[in-house]
Amino acid sequence: MASRTPGYELRFGPPMVPVVRTLIFINVICFILQLLTKLTLQSPLAELYFGLSPELVFRGWVWQLVSYAFLHGSFLHILFNMLSLWMFGSELAEMWGERAFLKFYFFTAFLGGIGTITAQFFGIPQGIVVGASASIYGLLVAYGMTWPNRELLVFLIFPMRAKYFVMIVMLMVLFAQGERVAHFAHLGGAIGGVILMKLYTGWRGTKSTLPSWSLSRYLQKRRFMRYQEEMAKRENAKTKVDELLEKISKNGMESLSRKERKFLNEASQKYFNE
Template identity: 60%
Template sequence: MPPRSSGYQLRLGPEMTSMVRILLIANAAIFVLQMIVRLAFKSPWIESLFALHPQDVLHGYLWQLVTYSFLHGDIMHLLMNLLTLWMFGSELENQFGSRAFLKFYLFCASMGGLVTLIAAYLGFPQGIVLGASGATFGLLCAYAIIWPNREVLFMLVFPLKTKFFVLILMLMIVFSQGGQIAHMAHLGGILGAFFLMKVYRSWQSQSKQPTWSLSRYLQKRRFQRYQEEMNKRENAKKHVDELLEKISQHGMNSLSRAEKKFLNEASQKYFNE
């Protein structure tokens, strides 16, 4: 895998990472399920439930804001998104960590769905939206922010810096036309990536924090009890020294009953080893 630097590079493809592999398999498996259901039942009922239908979302089908990104219309649609996920997602996962990368990917996908929903609500018909393009455009944006001077093959032919590559894609979103392209989902993915990378920086550090586990909790409790015991010993030693000083100056009878009791208990508990 090429080293991470800000210089020029011509990538042939990174080593596939664990979360990227899971997402690739999930997208491919769901696409196969789509095809099987279409052939078996002669009805795209998976798309009707899980693709993004803006009117359905407004009536409570909120899961479609994410699930649409795991569905695809045809094999080329799937392969292009999977290729982008592999080529750009693997190095981003190495940069972020697997859990943070998954949060990033799903957030960009959901932002693609949300921007699509907003556009439909404002009177711009969106039709039925499906595909991982919102998430993969977010990956492209993040990649361009982290490694702006790396080179990719635009149209698989022309070497182009990633910062210009993403800019061209954004311009294509603004000026291109066509009912079969989910421009708003692409735009939402880019906006989501920009927000996480430039505004909400704590999402990555939070994701790297270890998850709760029983063994870690018990270890922490043992350490707390040990720390409390050490504090008690220190306080007891300090108080015992004060009482011994009092005895040396005024004799044993100068101690109160409570002080004698404390001195006796402390000597047996802390100083009898």
């Protein structure tokens, strides 16, 4: 059920897209395996190997920087995260496309892991972190930046625009109390969301779609920029050489300073002997 007016939309939930359905399915399966492991082995083996433990990451268990996002601490934990993934991720995935959505999802999870181990490195104990919350907070940020004036029903009761809802959630991240709250994972995911949205839409851009990023296109852009810089240097050098040659023709070689002679020699070797 939805009601649309210009600038915002009142809704209870979007249609679920395949990539979001797949991620929810994987998270649920992983949670079930967690429970079975605890019941059969009487040990949190899944959390020990695949949860995010900063001490183990520092020893080389780098897969934990992503794998932790597919484990959860309780039924309510996974329920809240999967509902959020459905409600805030489905429209973004439909707009961006599956590949771009997955890149966003994994990058924000990874940055949440980086935030956790960074806090540990600076002496803030983190314990073992699990949950998809870093990616969820990244998606919340992306949702609020894409549709800032869309009106949401918070707790199905209070209407609130998306941008204000995201601001309140971010403040809750900063001031939430409790040892089991992964503050720095949440913060890292939110920062990752801002970074990707700004990279894809531009720092001055408004609402737009998220294109598929590729390393080859990035490197090609860098090569083109270096080519432009080199051409600008050549043009400047040519102008300077012409001025010095004019000076020589009028006053002779002795009129050049040591610095001007050095420049003329280097420019002739670099730009005019090819």
